Amino acid sequence: MIPAPHPAPSPPPVAAVEAVRHLRRARRAARGRSAESRATSVYIAVFTALMAGMSFLSWLDSALAAPEPPAWAGRVAPVLPELVALAVLAVVWLSVRDALVRGPIAVERPMVDWLLVLPVPRRPLLRPLLLRAYAVRGAAGGLSGLAAAAVIGSVALVPAILAGGLVGVGSAAVGAAVVRFPEGTRVLAWLTPFALAASALLFASALGLWDAPAAALSALAASGPWGVLGLAAAVVAAAAVAAERPIGGIPADALRSRADMHAALRYGVWLNEPTWGHDMLREGPGRAPSTRLRLPPPSRPGALVFWRDATGLLRNPAAPVRSAVTAALAAVAVAAGAGADPAIRAGAAVAAALLLYAAARPLLVGADYTAAVPQRLLLLPHRPPVAVLLHGGVPLAVLLLAAAPGVAAALLLVGPPGLVLAALLPAVVAGALGGTFRGRLPAHLWTGYESPMGNTAPFQVLMWHLQGPAAIVLAAAPPLSGLLSGPVAAAWGVASTALLVAWAARKGKVFAGR
Numbered sequence: 001m002i003p004a005p006h007p008a009p010s011p012p013p014v015a016a017v018e019a020v021r022h023l024r025r026a027r028r029a030a031r032g033r034s035a036e037s038r039a040t041s042v043y044i045a046v047f048t049a050l051m052a053g054m055s056f057l058s059w060l061d062s063a064l065a066a067p068e069p070p071a072w073a074g075r076v077a078p079v080l081p082e083l084v085a086l087a088v089l090a091v092v093w094l095s096v097r098d099a100l101v102r103g104p105i106a107v108e109r110p111m112v113d114w115l116l117v118l119p120v121p122r123r124p125l126l127r128p129l130l131l132r133a134y135a136v137r138g139a140a141g142g143l144s145g146l147a148a149a150a151v152i153g154s155v156a157l158v159p160a161i162l163a164g165g166l167v168g169v170g171s172a173a174v175g176a177a178v179v180r181f182p183e184g185t186r187v188l189a190w191l192t193p194f195a196l197a198a199s200a201l202l203f204a205s206a207l208g209l210w211d212a213p214a215a216a217l218s219a220l221a222a223s224g225p226w227g228v229l230g231l232a233a234a235v236v237a238a239a240a241v242a243a244e245r246p247i248g249g250i251p252a253d254a255l256r257s258r259a260d261m262h263a264a265l266r267y268g269v270w271l272n273e274p275t276w277g278h279d280m281l282r283e284g285p286g287r288a289p290s291t292r293l294r295l296p297p298p299s300r301p302g303a304l305v306f307w308r309d310a311t312g313l314l315r316n317p318a319a320p321v322r323s324a325v326t327a328a329l330a331a332v333a334v335a336a337g338a339g340a341d342p343a344i345r346a347g348a349a350v351a352a353a354l355l356l357y358a359a360a361r362p363l364l365v366g367a368d369y370t371a372a373v374p375q376r377l378l379l380l381p382h383r384p385p386v387a388v389l390l391h392g393g394v395p396l397a398v399l400l401l402a403a404a405p406g407v408a409a410a411l412l413l414v415g416p417p418g419l420v421l422a423a424l425l426p427a428v429v430a431g432a433l434g435g436t437f438r439g440r441l442p443a444h445l446w447t448g449y450e451s452p453m454g455n456t457a458p459f460q461v462l463m464w465h466l467q468g469p470a471a472i473v474l475a476a477a478p479p480l481s482g483l484l485s486g487p488v489a490a491a492w493g494v495a496s497t498a499l500l501v502a503w504a505a506r507k508g509k510v511f512a513g514r
Contacts, residue, residue, distance in 0.1 A: 166233060173239040346483065
């Protein structure tokens, strides 16, 4: 009988610290040997920062140099506490969702395979990565706060920068806690209804339907911006310290799966698989679809596509919920832009169009499955163009039901634009289908054109990935903006729906090679 292997004994603390120091010295020496690669990375980072920074500073200067705040800022000021609370809630929730598949600790796969399996403490190795995440997200949050203050014409720039930085650091701390305690997903499932309820209450307060949240936020802000910032800084500092202490106990499997996700998302934009990135983010590490609810197979071959789409949604019950929430946000964007300046109305319409795409995209589970392997389209009992369009039947029906509350609210608040929102849903689903069945990346897009800004190949590849959202924005934003007259908006909606349906059918024909 062969005895079971015993785990390697933990080294004494002094030896562990010395091992970590040796590993850090080896890493610095290895970085020094790749001077050419490092110089290239520095050049790309500096060039990108200069181009983006110059554009941001130019816009910031023009925004701050305005003699008076924009006209719509007066309407935003009364609901600013609700908007800030919604923004904080959204950032924290997005950080939680990100941590389930990726997380703030960007560990490289060689580090997981070669270092974390050794009997050395993990906390000294992971602490610099977490601190870097705090710095990066804090800086991004500070810039976002500065931009938000400049947009609304506020002079409280320093509090806005600090508030944004605290939100960024807090989101990183929350993400680190989720990575450390993967069993917390059950707790998050219980917290989801409360988060949605809090969002609904804040929306109701912003629309003036209920004053209790506004009163609570006003009482919280009674101490002034610096008092609120002091309280928030204390909470975020405690959360950051509490999240840093247990990071040494993060399981190796969690670090390995998230290292794969970090590397995959870093290079995924260059892949020519049409649904790869969406599948990675939707499935995540260690996830399996639920099989509790099942539908009997159809007796008629013509209903196979509908059965597969419905089965896919039953195995992903959170998708209709996310679609309902996102569609409600689209209705809020349309209502917020109604009656504002033309530029604000156009911006709100673009935001609503993108939110409608985000509402339709999670429902295309069956289309994703078919688009992952082109040969599957040939196995269906329909011609490829017809099969692609049939993949939109179940998602469209579910989207109409999911968007009903948001459309009803928009109809009560702004009138006809609410009906326009519902009338454009077929165009949204058709555009999302066209983007799903876009096929493999054409080889000629890798050969760009030289310009003063560099080669255009990266931009061409990016636009190929974004052709679905771009088509939906072109189709839905003009009628949603309210800048078109009634007959023109109706004609635009009908024509854009017909064009996107034809485009999706054409994509199916090209995708199948027929």
